[in-house]
Amino acid sequence: MTTTVLLPSSIALSPTLPDGVRTAAYDVREPLPDALLDADALVAWGNPTEQLADAARRMGRLRWVQTLAAGPDSVLSAGFAPHVRVTSGRGLHDGPVAEHTLALVLAVARRLPDLVRAQDEHRWAADLGGVQRLPHEGGEFRSLAGARVLVWGFGSIATRLAPLLTVLGAQVVGVASTAGTRAGYPVITAAEVHEALPGTDVLIGILPSTPATRRVLDARVLGRLPRHAWVVNVGRGSTLDEDALLAAVREERLAGAALDVFETEPLPASSPLWDEPRILITPHAAGGRPVGADTLLTDNIAAFVRDEPLRNLVRR
Template sequence: MKLLYPTSLELRPDAFTLPGVSALPYDVAAPLPAAHEDAEVLVTWGNSAEMLRGAAARMTRLQWVQSLAAGPNDVLKAGFPAHVRVTSGSGLHDHTVAEHTLGLLLVAARRFHEMRDAQRQRRWPGHLGGLQPDRPKGAFRTLQDARVLIWGFGSIGQRLAPLLTMLGAEVRGVARSAGERAGFPVFAADALPELLPETDALVMILPSSPETRHALSAALLAHLPRHAWVVNVGRGDTLDEGALVAALQQRRLGGAALDVFETEPLPESSPLWALENVIISPHAAGGRPQGAEALIRDNVARFLAGEPLRNLVAR
């Protein structure tokens, strides 16, 4: 079996090459060489859309694409035939995205962004220091006793939730079905109108799909308290950006910390850049898949044995 792995990530092929497998590197930004078009397995990470479309058209023996992204939308849009199985990198980004999200929440609560702005102006922001209320009502100023709602309570959310509870937050999740996951109460999305008014920080970790487009709509934003913050580390199109901008400009929300956007890079014309109650990070939460070689090796072994692959994506 011939497997192609990307040079966009430092991978050790000896860590996933099993007997009978030939592993060869390729450039994700260049057209696939004709000599590689006979490969049965393609591992992707940061591939250009043009490269993926070319691979979909010319790799006639391809049977399986292993994406290292948590959401392999680029692969799904490339036009690979229906018989080609696609597996995701779900689980490889849990720690980094959870850590980044925790950082965004702490910045928002402790107002580090305002302090940084004041520092650049050589201005002492006295209202941010000195005597402060401990846990003021109607404000998001600490994770202690904060009510955090995680919409998209998958592996990343389950990694984040214990970090928040260690800092004193009350965590609830929203997923496709209600129940309990990893010891946390989880509600279905139809409960959002009741949950949002009791939320200090809404964390969105939704994947991109036709069903999740603008899931956080103007109508749902209106249910959040005026002091609440919205944090999005999932996909940009799951949030109605125009409705969010209006709510922020009208001070109907405390603020937003955004790592993903409907258009990336975020255009210079976006009003989000100028809003003081917005924190922007450049799709930086993930980008560092951890444990990629172990996932590839496990799935290669499963593929050779004819067993179900991990993280198989429904198509």
Template sequence: MKILVPDVPFDLDFPALLPDAGASFAPGGPDVVATYAMNDPIPEEHTDAEVLVTWSSPPKIVADAARRLPRLRWVQTLSAGPDVALGAGFGPDVVISSGQSLHDDTVTEHALALVLASVRRLDTSLAAQREHRWAKEIAFAQADPVTGREYTLDDARVTIWGFGSIALRLAPLLTALGAQVTGVASRAGERSGYPVVDAAGLDALLGETDLLISLLPAVPATQHILDDRLLRLLPPSARFVNVGRGATVDEAALVEALRSGRLAGAALDVMETEPLPADSPLWDAPNLILTPHVAGGRPRRAARFLADQLTTWRAAGDLRNVAPR
């Protein structure tokens, strides 16, 4: 069996972690592990691969692999979301699994950083710094009983849309800062002590939300799901943070909400088109913080995860994070 792995700037020495390191790690070996340049098409000599590991390859490169690797049986992406692989055109018999959990810690950290930067108005302070101006208006607004509560997470009503493994790490940190956290997921109920509503309860929840955090994946059902109608349900003092996928947001509607003052602020790590075009209205939207899709950084403990996945594959067991097709 031939396994293709990208030439990434982090450790992917997974064969050394397998119980039978140095031997065939799948029935019918011997096995071959070959590397490929993740920004280039798969070399012709490797189009006989049966397993493809991807990380941060452009969509056109993954789509090229879908066309040119006829023997492929399994695609393992190290990204938290499998959207690029799912949209590449792999045959229905090809298993696609994601790297969910490999980015939980870093995405959680970045989400919290964006939340605090927006709530504490660091963008305003940084803009004033560049102007050599002392932004005293921030202090006045915090001291005002009417607006003061908008500058703190203490007693803030936070909604996390997409209540999976990252949300379960982020929610306790927000709770520690005094926030009241509610999740939104496909099924209502309770997860790790947090109330969770489903789609039927979303509209009412947004009307009582001070801070909306999106961790949604990019799938057909979530395309532009945060649209003008839902943005209008949020209070004018609310803020929005997106560390999920950019395609889940109607960016034109978001810009209009910020320009009109119907939304107090937002912070985005992900955009629908990346890199963000120079003429995008997002660059100049008021009260908006942008970071260049850096929340995940790189997959953590990827070699161990991949070794476990390959061991499971060899034993014909149930792989983790298999994406519905």
């Protein structure tokens, strides 16, 4: 009996297939054609919410969904039947997200948004160049050397990011569900985080979207940070209270923020976040390259047909 795996049009994929498995391509932007509805497995990447929900309603033989996204929230909320196994793309985005996060942190430390605005105005920003104060002099975050960085959501992406921050001189502490040491870095729990916030220069959010993390980065958390601190969010937009952040930045209770993810995406043109000069915006650009997707698919397709445990299983 042939096993059919549907591959998305949004990325070029060529996994190695065991005997008895065939693949078929589908357009993520369109409803699945009737001829593909009896497939056994669906690989998702960049699928609009409505098309995932449509597939969940119409694919009667489906037994497994593999999302290439690190966070499986869109698949888990699409309405697939309880017996359909779901696996994530955890690990595929560690390098790209770590690079993007480092770029955002360095950009705000070195005031690149202000410098770009000065360039647009043909203005030599003498206050940002020439003779400068030493890093952290006057209570400013201007360098990773000696900076205290708190990473909330210390998973595989954070363990890739932390050494990059360390090599530039930062002191890194993680926040996770259990305390201890991970990859050589101290990790505290959310219950302890409020004691750490006042001594933080940069708070980086790499949290997944779950009921427990919804707006966990709220006014209370932001209010514990020092006035010179920056917030960087590359996890999920639902984990940050955007209104509380905007108010804190406008009232100069925070230095600013760099945001790659938002509660509503694309971020509406009417959002006041766009016009705040102390907020740097990138369009969910951190994790757009699932590195190693073919290897993950090769392993999981083989395991699927042999009824063996799947990698990155998030729902049985």
